[in-house]
């Protein structure tokens with residue numbers, strides 16, 4: 035397989051691999067290592083059945099049960115539908131157009147998210163990505179020391195918004211799920227690499243006054259989304275695009291809601307929790 039850097043500070047694409055024929059441990063180990071090293075990974079030119087895609091998803095962890103039932107396929111509930119159909123209700127539009135990582139409002143946040151491109155619009159539909167591990171490396175020593183053992187508080191839609199963002203808030207879900215706690219400095223569960231773990235759900239930190247905690251999260255979110263830590267990728271048909279939620283934030287960009295040829299988008303998302311079985315086996319060996 036051919037590995038090429040994505041334009042920008044991080045990420046790679048892989049070509050010359052057919053996952054419908056080769057999902058061997060050796061291939062999967064290579065892909066897992068690429069994702070952990072480069073934070074985002076685009077596997078080009080794939081043509082998988084739903085069964086094969088779901089099997090691929092299970093190689094990265096346990097697929098999570100998404101909170102919005104209508105977005106899940108009835109036959110493959112691991113697969114979360116993302117499209118831009120013209121009749122999409124307003125409440126489901128642009129819900130991902132802010133910097134976040136996935137499911138940080140749950141007790142166990144998502145580890146990996148993958149999107150399989152079935153249809154892509156001719157124009158638009160880019161995903162923005164920020165490396166939270168590169169951003170951690172770029173913090174000054176005083177800030178690293180300040181946040182080293184801090185615990186961040188998370189709830190749905192909790193973070194301070196950055197310019198141009200609108201973080202969706204779900205009061206019912208928040209009441210049900212409550213406040214989650216995560217270390218602000220994430221140690222990657224496989225590599226141990228440090229990153230800043232804020233998402234669009236962090237709103238404060240344990241031991242800090244409300245405003246002070248909010249200011250700290252705001253400062254870190256601004257830092258992470260600086261141009262030197264960000265890139266973008268447009269998912270084309272046949273791409274499987276993965277990001278490591280422990281080392282990245284992502285944001286959707288504006289897309290037209292349309293059923294017309296050349297404007298439709300259909301992606302199938304699978305997000306997992308925990309680490310790949312292959313990494314667990316490596317640990318035990």
Ligand SMILES: [Fe+2]
Nearest residue numbers: 130134135136
């Ligand atoms: Fe997301």
